[in-house]
Amino acid sequence: MKKAWILSAAVVAALAAPMADASLNLPNPIEVSAGPLGKIGVQGAISGLGFWQDNPQGVPGTLGAKYAGATISNGSVIVQKSSGLLQFYAQAGVYSFPTLAASLTGANPTSTINDFGALPIAYLKIAPSGNFSMEIGKLPTLIGAEGGFTYQNINIERGLLWDMEPIVSRGIQFNASVGPLSASLSWNDGYYSNRYNVLSGLLTYTINSANTLAFYADGPLGKVRTSANNAAYTPYGTVSQIYGLIYTYSSGPWTIEPYFQYMITPKSARLGIDKNFDNYGGSLLVNYAVDSDISLAGRVEYLAVGGVPGEALESVASSLTDLPDDSHAWSLTVTPTYQSGDFFARAELSYVTASTPTGTGFAGQNGLATNQVRGMVETGFLF
Numbered sequence: 265m266k267k268a269w270i271l272s273a274a275v276v277a278a279l280a281a282p283m284a285d286a287s288l289n290l291p292n293p294i295e296v297s298a299g300p301l302g303k304i305g306v307q308g309a310i311s312g313l314g315f316w317q318d319n320p321q322g323v324p325g326t327l328g329a330k331y332a333g334a335t336i337s338n339g340s341v342i343v344q345k346s347s348g349l350l351q352f353y354a355q356a357g358v359y360s361f362p363t364l365a366a367s368l369t370g371a372n373p374t375s376t377i378n379d380f381g382a383l384p385i386a387y388l389k390i391a392p393s394g395n396f397s398m399e400i401g402k403l404p405t406l407i408g409a410e411g412g413f414t415y416q417n418i419n420i421e422r423g424l425l426w427d428m429e430p431i432v433s434r435g436i437q438f439n440a441s442v443g444p445l446s447a448s449l450s451w452n453d454g455y456y457s458n459r460y461n462v463l464s465g466l467l468t469y470t471i472n473s474a475n476t477l478a479f480y481a482d483g484p485l486g487k488v489r490t491s492a493n494n495a496a497y498t499p500y501g502t503v504s505q506i507y508g509l510i511y512t513y514s515s516g517p518w519t520i521e522p523y524f525q526y527m528i529t530p531k532s533a534r535l536g537i538d539k540n541f542d543n544y545g546g547s548l549l550v551n552y553a554v555d556s557d558i559s560l561a562g563r564v565e566y567l568a569v570g571g572v573p574g575e576a577l578e579s580v581a582s583s584l585t586d587l588p589d590d591s592h593a594w595s596l597t598v599t600p601t602y603q604s605g606d607f608f609a610r611a612e613l614s615y616v617t618a619s620t621p622t623g624t625g626f627a628g629q630n631g632l633a634t635n636q637v638r639g640m641v642e643t644g645f646l647f
Contacts, residue, residue: 341357
């Protein structure tokens, strides 16, 4: 309890101070000549992270079960062609997905966390005009406010709401814009099921140069697989419907982004779910650039996890998160960042606490701990 109050005070103080848009900035792509393909751009991210945590979780002998350790967070090369009628994007390498209230896993393309392989993002894009395009391949999700890879986000760890969302889906996506409105619609395989029966959509309204409002939705069009030959596949996610609303204020050094998310999982005899349950929550991301090199970010979240406690199919909702069914969790995160040219370094302090049913928890060697503190550092180069 004392640690909770100390960390809460630290994060509140940080949020009361000027915050920062601490998202890392990839330099402009290095252009190279590729013969008949014309000019293509090359970018990359090479970074590692170290951590300390109390109440570690994970299988003994794995990274997540350690009180302290280190791993690669990004070792990726991006090759893309972003002009002309035919374009493409391909990202290859290793990566890790450090996430609040979830066991940490190293960056190994054969580990269960890297379920999307050594080529996690790869798609062909057809762009007949600046207002319309079509993409087909392995696509980043349209759902949520945080990206999959650490360098895409203001914090090192992804949040509680992110853990409920798809990360990468295979499918086809259409993008269009008219005036202040832009929209994307994707027919895909949801949580990587390899069955193409999920529809995702994102609608964004640019109110003015400082304010935008976005709505997203995702849900199945038919039956889903009960299992798949890939650990990334989550049937309870693909069978669910998910809705979210994001408001973004960005002016000068300030970025303030609250978002709210609701997810409903229906009763399914095929999946052993005896009744409907839902998950819902909200997140506030606040950022401020102190100067051109230094920034500070804070995140506060709440997540209510549904599920069917006591069912033979243990922890239905926890197939999407390490939090137990029928629990309520809060998180606080603060992340100062330094970036100069290609080099960056950042530190992070996070705290998660949850109220859970008697005899359950989400952390600790016995799995019954209901709070967790983590400290992290991440450093590397973006090129």
